[in-house]
Amino acid sequence: MVVVANPLDQISLVRPPKPGAYFSGVPVINLGEPGSAAAIVKACQDFGFFKVINHGIPIDLMVDLEKEAVKFFSLPQVEKERSGPPNPFGYGNKRIGPNGDVGWVEYLLFGVTSKPFSYTSMAFLREPSASSFRSALNEYISAVRKLASEVLELMAEELKIEPRNAFSKLVIDEKSDEIFRLNHYPPCPLLQGLSCSLTGFGEHTDPQIISILRSNDTQGLQIALRDGSWVSVPPDQESFFINVGDSLQVMTNGRFKSVKHRVLANGMKSRVSMIYFGGPPQTEKIAPLTQLMGEGEQSLYREFTWGEYKKAAYKSRLADNRLGQFEK
Ligand code: GA4
16 A cells, blocks of 8 residues: 655644734835835844835736736636746645755745846746736736846845945846745634644745735745744735745845744635745855955855755755855
């Protein structure tokens, strides 16, 4: 008899956040106000995480893509599976990454190396009927890439790094290694009426430079504070949540923190999120910027290329401290 491991057996239950007990300390950056650069740098140092408002991206772009995602996730399971498994890109269900991580989530992972990107790995996206999905994806990704680049320029400006595009050029380069993911956390029927949450996406840091997240109006995202405690981020479907990735932590020699985060699923409401991960070209050397190093300051990390880091990341488990092996 062949026994197939059921991912549900391995998904951990978590004590749910108290209803409405949201963290009120998430830094909110108004991109239309002077002083936003300083506020971004402070948020990256204190939390590695912040929310941006007044970002100039029309809500329609987000809603259009959300609708396409919901349409896809509502398809019969066999049809969705035709676009999987996600190794490394495609449709995935409960299994995350190649090393046994699981969560109460289904998702679509896109590699965005060519611009506009090609969808060859996903059957459904090649269909003529998917043209609205394709254009919603392209428009959304172009808009958030531009936002990522603006935010990275504000960081460089405030840190007095020359040229001003020292960070941003890495995500807008023709060869930059960007990933995009659409996540769906369905309500878990087993949890209905129970005061219990389920791990939707387990704790981890993002390996790239910067991540930009937008979700519907459903709770679930938590970040870890410096003391290790978990706090719930209040959802806001019109804003973007931005986090520092491991590579930016290295480039700032640890001044900016790559924030540990996770998503909890519940028995009540579907959560749909879309995340852009801005990574550099594979051959790019990642090391602390000399301009940022104070006198006598030692680099905390040995130099590596993004390609090397990525390879190591895909050998790790989600919750691993991936930067550990690159520390001096
Ligand atoms: C975490 C950030 C992004 O979602 C991601 C994830 C990737 C995957 O889902 O395939 C990884 C994870 C993420 C880091 C370690 C490896 C790779 C799953 C996993 C266990 C797309 C990414 O770039 O790294």
